[in-house]
Amino acid sequence: MPKIAFWQGNMGIAMGAIAAGCRFFGGYPITPSTEIAEAMAEELPRLGGKFIQMEDEIAGIAAAIGASIAGVKSMTATSGPGFSLKQENLGLAYMAEIPLVVVDVMRGGPSTGLPTKISQQDVMQARWGSHGDHGTIAYAPSSVQECYEITVEAFNMAERFRQPVLIMNDEVLGHMREKVIVPEDDSLVLVDRKRPTVSPDEFVPYRADEQDDIPPMAGMGDGYRWHVTGLTHNDWGFPTNNAAEIEKKMLRLMRKIDRFRDDIVKYDTESVKDADVLVLSYGSVARTALSAVRMARKKGIKVGHFRPVTLWPFPDKELETIASRVKTILVPELNCGQMVLEVERVVGKERVVRQNLVNGELFKPAEILSKIEEVA
Amino acid sequence: MPREEVMKWLRARFFPHIWCPGCGHGVIMHALLRSLTALDKKPEETVIASGIGCSSRMPGYINACTVHTTHGRSLGFATGIKLAKPELTVIDVMGDGDCTAIGGNHFIHACRRNIGITAIVMNNNIYGMTGGQASPTTPPGAKATTAPYGAIDPPFDICNLAAGAGATYVARATIAQPAMCEQYIKKGIQHKGFSVIEIVTHCHTQFGRKNKRSSPVDNLNFFKQASVAKAKADQMSPEELVGKIITGEFVNKDIPEYTEQYDKLIAKVRG
Ligand SMILES: Cc1ncc(C[n+]2csc(CCOP(=O)(O)OP(=O)(O)O)c2C)c(N)n1
Ligand code: SF4
Numbered sequence: 001m002p003k004i005a006f007w008q009g010n011m012g013i014a015m016g017a018i019a020a021g022c023r024f025f026g027g028y029p030i031t032p033s034t035e036i037a038e039a040m041a042e043e044l045p046r047l048g049g050k051f052i053q054m055e056d057e058i059a060g061i062a063a064a065i066g067a068s069i070a071g072v073k074s075m076t077a078t079s080g081p082g083f084s085l086k087q088e089n090l091g092l093a094y095m096a097e098i099p100l101v102v103v104d105v106m107r108g109g110p111s112t113g114l115p116t117k118i119s120q121q122d123v124m125q126a127r128w129g130s131h132g133d134h135g136t137i138a139y140a141p142s143s144v145q146e147c148y149e150i151t152v153e154a155f156n157m158a159e160r161f162r163q164p165v166l167i168m169n170d171e172v173l174g175h176m177r178e179k180v181i182v183p184e185d186d187s188l189v190l191v192d193r194k195r196p197t198v199s200p201d202e203f204v205p206y207r208a209d210e211q212d213d214i215p216p217m218a219g220m221g222d223g224y225r226w227h228v229t230g231l232t233h234n235d236w237g238f239p240t241n242n243a244a245e246i247e248k249k250m251l252r253l254m255r256k257i258d259r260f261r262d263d264i265v266k267y268d269t270e271s272v273k274d275a276d277v278l279v280l281s282y283g284s285v286a287r288t289a290l291s292a293v294r295m296a297r298k299k300g301i302k303v304g305h306f307r308p309v310t311l312w313p314f315p316d317k318e319l320e321t322i323a324s325r326v327k328t329i330l331v332p333e334l335n336c337g338q339m340v341l342e343v344e345r346v347v348g349k350e351r352v353v354r355q356n357l358v359n360g361e362l363f364k365p366a367e368i369l370s371k372i373e374e375v376a
Numbered sequence: 377m378p379r380e381e382v383m384k385w386l387r388a389r390f391f392p393h394i395w396c397p398g399c400g401h402g403v404i405m406h407a408l409l410r411s412l413t414a415l416d417k418k419p420e421e422t423v424i425a426s427g428i429g430c431s432s433r434m435p436g437y438i439n440a441c442t443v444h445t446t447h448g449r450s451l452g453f454a455t456g457i458k459l460a461k462p463e464l465t466v467i468d469v470m471g472d473g474d475c476t477a478i479g480g481n482h483f484i485h486a487c488r489r490n491i492g493i494t495a496i497v498m499n500n501n502i503y504g505m506t507g508g509q510a511s512p513t514t515p516p517g518a519k520a521t522t523a524p525y526g527a528i529d530p531p532f533d534i535c536n537l538a539a540g541a542g543a544t545y546v547a548r549a550t551i552a553q554p555a556m557c558e559q560y561i562k563k564g565i566q567h568k569g570f571s572v573i574e575i576v577t578h579c580h581t582q583f584g585r586k587n588k589r590s591s592p593v594d595n596l597n598f599f600k601q602a603s604v605a606k607a608k609a610d611q612m613s614p615e616e617l618v619g620k621i622i623t624g625e626f627v628n629k630d631i632p633e634y635t636e637q638y639d640k641l642i643a644k645v646r647g
Binding site for chain 2: 059092
């Protein structure tokens with residue numbers, strides 16, 4: 001029987017991680033993400049897993065990557081300033097292809113900003129925050145139920161694609177309590193990283209399988225010896241300056257995500273069939289925007305809603321199809337205009353209207369409603 | 377030529393190495409490999425982590441489970457590996473800059489936590505890889521590209537730092553005493569808890585060139601002449617010890633190791 005729980009979004013993420021098989025957490029306290037660390041500190045030892053509070057966020061993600069290298073599914077969670085600190089080691093996990101889930105519970109920035117207030121100011125940092133090119137998988141959940149489910153999916157993607165996967169939660173959803181239907185553990189589909197099938201002597205640690213561009217990964221201590229490095233490396237995992245080897249690695253890093261983009265992209269729509277106006281929003285804002293859309297429908301305005309669940313990869317093809325039928329696309333965001341740049345990339349600037357709020361508050365449905373009325 | 381058992385630990389495929397001919401880092405790698413073979417360690421159960429620097433390139437050449445991470449952060453990675461799989465032997469090799477500048481905070485916390493990792497700090501008093509900038513162990517008055525008129529910053533004493541932060545085995549040797557290096561590394565690996573072995577070495581290319589020790593032999597001679605065993609140093613005045621390198625064991629104590637403590641915690645929680 002599925003269980004009914006009443007959780008905060010942050011708890012939903014922690015419990016989703018446990019259900020996904022996460023058995024290691026390395027982190028450092030920061031509002032508004034701390035409840036995730038606290039929940040993991042309580043839950044993991046009960047399951048024989050390990051929680052460690054490190055000396056800072058840099059070490060928190062380092063320890064989580066280390067545990068993953070040792071073969072254990074692992075996670076770290078943080079917020080704005082801590083997300084900035086994690087960027088360098090996040091890059092190492094992209095380069096060395098180490099599965100990992102990283103949660104950022106967004107608060108207002110820049111700098112220390114607004115520790116206890118919501119924003120969506122880190123969504124571009126999720127894509128471009130760590131230096132160098134790499135594919136990005138980043139989710140923005142909108143309900144506590146989704147916090148739970150998305151976290152399971154994030155682990156599955158991290159394991160499948162051998163790279164970090166980001167969950168971009170926000171302060172309001174992180175702290176909001178809601179009913180969650182918790183599925184039974186054995187009803188969940190869980191993915192584990194592909195292990196080598198060859199003997200240790202034949203193991204070439206970064207030789208990718210042709211069918212998916214992903215190299216099988218051995219856990220350290222499993223009888224295989226291999227070299228992990230953040231330097232650009234060849235199939236042997238050894239640093240290279242050879243142009244062909246560099247290009248091979250870089251293009252594969254991008255391709256392993258691009259090829260399977262359709263398996264990753266997730267989005268949600270409501271009332272889009274006959275819509276003249278399309279509202280595009282994500283995270284906590286999508287909850288407000290949806291009620292505004294429903295209110296506008298009652299008033300007879302033909303408006304629909306599009307919600308990217310994966311911010312990265314952005315559901316561009318899907319948006320393009322739906323947007324081709326609408327006059328105006330309204331993009332309410334709690335930043336000075338970030339995901340709207342993706343929307344404009346897909347549909348052009350002419351039909352896009354921005355609505356931005358950076359005062360630490362969440363939009364009220366009436367505010368989005370009046371904007372819908374204005375542009376309809 | 378290294379012995380055959382030692383050669384088995386090398387990744388011949390990854391040679392030639394990047395080190396300058398005569399660099400002291402090779403002496404330390406040899407001492408580490410002799411220690412691992414003497415202790416009968418299995419390469420597939422031995423993790424060697426490092427940060428960034430000439431010294432930190434060492435793990436690439438060792439045919440074990442090796443993890444070359446980010447500058448100063450290797451102890452965080454090593455901590456995650458050790459905590460996830462306590463049965464592994466985990467060694468972390470770092471340069472003086474890697475360990476005590478950018479990695480200083482991670483270093484003192486690893487010492488405090490007393491997790492079963494052996495840290496080998498390869499102290500050449502300079503940033504070798506980036507071309508000879510001052511490090512937190514550059515002696516006052518010594519020249520570096522970023523201290524062209526001589527360093528004025530007071531340096532760290534790595535062993536004092538480690539002892540003060542709570543490391544439970546702390547020793548220092550120089551590369552002029554390879555047997556002592558091996559002995560301390562072996563003891564560090566056998567020690568339960570966080571061990572720190574500082575090995576004073578040289579970067580003749582960057583430090584030596586600017587400070588009248590431009591050949592490897594100059595440096596070995598300097599180490600021989602400047603080293604003082606701890607027992608003797610204990611009898612000397614601070615003035616007499618200026619410019620000396622005190623070698624020996626500074627700390628060797630038994631307090632509970634972190635991963636063992638964690639396992640006890642799990643057992644308690646699970647009743
Ligand atoms: C975040 C970051 N900052 C700076 C560097 C550049 N860097 C590479 S190695 C190094 C210093 C290495 O010195 P040390 O640890 O003493 O090792 P050595 O090369 O002397 O063996 C620096 C500053 C880097 N790679 N990463
Ligand atoms: S630059 Fe210095 S530390 Fe680096 S390999 Fe050469 S001698 Fe060794």
